[in-house]
Amino acid sequence: MANEVILLDFWPSPFGMRVRIALAEKGVKYEYRDEDLRNKSPLLLQMNPIHKKIPVLIHNGRPVCESLVAVQYVDEAWNDKSPLLPSDPYQRAQARFWADFVDKKIYDIGKKTWATKGEELEAAKKEFIDALKLLEVELGNKPYFGGETIGYVDVVLIPFYCWFYAYETCGNFSIEPECPVLIAWAKRCMQKESISESLPDQQKVYEFVLMMRKNLGIE
Amino acid sequence: MAEIKLLGLWASPYDRRVLWALKLKGIPYEYVEEDLSNKSPLLLQYNPVHQKIPVLVHGGKPICESVIILEYLDETWPENPLLPSDPYERAVARFWVKFIEDKCSSAWLVFRTSGEEQEKAVKDSLEMLKTIEEHALGEKKYFGGDKIGMVDIACGAIVHWLEVIEEVVGIKILEPHKFPRLHAWTKNFEEAPIIKDNLPDRDQMLVYFKQAREKSLASA
DSSP states (O other), X not given: OOOOEEEEEOTTXXXXXXXXXXXXXXXXXXXXXXXXXXXXXXXXXXXXXXXXXXXXXXXTTEEEESHHHHHHHHHHHTTTSOOSXXXXXXXXXXXXXXXXXXXXXXXXXXHHHHHOOHHHHHHHHHHHHHHHHHHHHHHTTOSBTTBXXXXXXXXXXXXXXXXXXXXXXXXXXXXXXXXXXXXXXXXXXXXXXXXXXXXXXXXXXHHHHHHHHHHHTOO | OOOEEEEEOTTOHHHHHHHHHHHHTTOOOEEEEOOXXXXXXXXXXXXXXXXXXXXXXXXXXXXXXXXXXXXXXXXXXXXXXXXXXXXXXXXXXXHHHHHHHHHTHHHHHHHHOOHHHHHHHHHHHHHHHHHIIIIIOOSSSSSXXXXXXXXXXXXXXXXXXXXXXXXXXXXXXXXXXXXXXXXXXXXXXXXXXXXXXXXXXXXXHHHHHHHXXXXXXXXX
């Protein structure tokens, strides 16, 4: 049976980027479809009736929803190359823990750096940097979270890098002086084609965020 | 075999999930009850990031977050598997586990709040149950088929605790006529051999959660 892979996505979504990277790492050919989230396609509504959200990976007509579930699925369905999760169960548990940490912290707090002001913004910036610092400790002096090669946590975290410029500019702070090790890791990741081709330009993301701020009535 | 410790709290559904998995797989372990108002140095050492239970410690190495612990147990002790072997079916199971994790907070809000806030939490809980009833449960005995799997364990903890919450707040949410599939599933799950011998004492739970609700409302 032919391997038909479609990804329903939205270009600035860090969750969508995770799946793009995973597919690229595995060398999977797929059809990318950008959704208009104000006018969701019938396919999206049919394939993800519960959340009606992207990304949705459709493999031979069957949908996989939720970015972390989809990344793990890609890892297991195309297990002939570039393993994303380690083989040792304890290392896998650690990778899942840090991916879960990224999900609990980075998106929501990151959003506050461009969507809030005053005291709420200051608290968000501190929480954001603290979370990144914990990730730096976990990275240690390894080139990637996955060790010598890109792994699960790298795939889960790196998409937020293209949002950093928007966070910093809107929130008026700078990440690199506080987290040099993490920024060095991010730049190292961007050397990889599977990542650089999956992430949009940070300036475009910034313009998108400015538009969102306008829509939300934030000055 | 390296020693296994479970740091937990008897009244926590997250803790219970791990206990059920350990029992289903016949894995021996030592249970350490934590006092969350006075966290032990061991807990702070093993879960510095979240400082929460449950924490499974295997040969001195800690694993945190109940769902991550379940996956770890399943991979390290593959007999009586909790996840199917086919990648697509595993993805479906993981989707439902995540759904339950994301939505079960509404059940806790029913318990912690009153008035309008509670009304909204009841509405959200009903929606969560409706989605599970209509989309997750098929005609089989359990979520994954004929045997108890990860989705059953994840859901079972929340549903069992919901039954206590309903009694404490005096609001019936999981009504059998509204959720026939879920009701049938709950009976199958709670009467299953190992599960029924490892349910927390209902009376003790009622006392515990009545007190906890009073505290919660007082500090609101």
